[in-house]
Amino acid sequence: MDRNILTDAQWAKIEPHCLGKRTDPGRSGGDNRRFIEAVLWIARTGSPWRDLPAHYGNWSTAFRRFSDWRKADVFKRIFDACSDDPDMEYAMIDATIVKVHRHGQGAKGGPQSQAIGRSKGGMTTKILALTDALGNLVRFELLPGHRFDTVGVEPLLTGISFGALLADKAFDSNSIVDNLNERGAKIVISQHPRRSRPLDIDKEIYKWRHLVENFFCKLKEFKRVAMRADKTDNSFKAMIYLAAAVINSK
Incomplete structure (x- = not known):
C-alpha cells in the first residue's frame, strides 16, 4: 500500500472529526478520506498545491478546504484523536530547526509574527516538541529560529503530569529544574559544564532520549x-498536526 494512503485503522480514528459528514448540518463535503490523503501528499512531497495530482481533485478546492479545516482546528482534533493514550511514565523535550522556503515568507505582520527568525541557517523556524515515553508527540510550540529553546518550555509543561523529564543540556536551566522539583518529577537533564553543582542524573534512563530525536527524523x-x-x-501547525497524527497512529 502507498505510504501516503491512510490505513483503515487510522481512518477509523480520523473520520469522526472531519467536517462535511452526512450527519453534519449544512453542506456535505466530498470524499473526506481522499481529501486527507491529498493533504498528506502535499505534506509528504513538499509540493505546491498547484501540483496536486488530478485524482485528488481540483487543487484550488483542496487548498480552500484545507484553509477552512485549519481555521476550525480540525487537524488539531485529528491529532488528539490519534494520540489519546500517551505513556507519561516520563516525558522528553527537544527542539529542531527547519529552514523556511522563500515561498513561506512574506505573510502580513512580518516573519516574527509567524514564528520565523534569522539564525545561522538563514530564515528558520524552531519546532519545540514534548513527547511521551514512547517518543510520540504530545505537544509542540513554534518559535523563531533564533530564540532560545527554553523560551517555549513552560506552555508545554503546563497542566500535564509525568514522572520524569528527559532533555539535553540546552534545557539545563534553574527555572526548569525548579519547576520539576515543585512537581516532584525526576530530573534527567544533561548538565551544563558551567553548572557549579551538577545534579546526579540517571544515565540509564537518559539513554532513552534518542526517541524524541527519532520522532523528529520521522x-x-x-x-x-x-x-x-x-x-x-497556523498552516504550518496544521501540517505538523496531521503528520504527527499519522506517526502516532502507526
Whole structure:
C-alpha cells in the first residue's frame, strides 16, 4: 500500500472529526478520506498545491478546504484523536530547526509574527516538541529560529503530569529544574559544564532520549515540514498536526 494512503485503522480514528459528514448540518463535503490523503501528499512531497495530482481533485478546492479545516482546528482534533493514550511514565523535550522556503515568507505582520527568525541557517523556524515515553508527540510550540529553546518550555509543561523529564543540556536551566522539583518529577537533564553543582542524573534512563530525536527524523520525512513552505504559523501547525497524527497512529 502507498505510504501516503491512510490505513483503515487510522481512518477509523480520523473520520469522526472531519467536517462535511452526512450527519453534519449544512453542506456535505466530498470524499473526506481522499481529501486527507491529498493533504498528506502535499505534506509528504513538499509540493505546491498547484501540483496536486488530478485524482485528488481540483487543487484550488483542496487548498480552500484545507484553509477552512485549519481555521476550525480540525487537524488539531485529528491529532488528539490519534494520540489519546500517551505513556507519561516520563516525558522528553527537544527542539529542531527547519529552514523556511522563500515561498513561506512574506505573510502580513512580518516573519516574527509567524514564528520565523534569522539564525545561522538563514530564515528558520524552531519546532519545540514534548513527547511521551514512547517518543510520540504530545505537544509542540513554534518559535523563531533564533530564540532560545527554553523560551517555549513552560506552555508545554503546563497542566500535564509525568514522572520524569528527559532533555539535553540546552534545557539545563534553574527555572526548569525548579519547576520539576515543585512537581516532584525526576530530573534527567544533561548538565551544563558551567553548572557549579551538577545534579546526579540517571544515565540509564537518559539513554532513552534518542526517541524524541527519532520522532523528529520521522517528522522530517514529510518534506513540507522539513522545509517550511507555509506562510502562516497556523498552516504550518496544521501540517505538523496531521503528520504527527499519522506517526502516532502507526
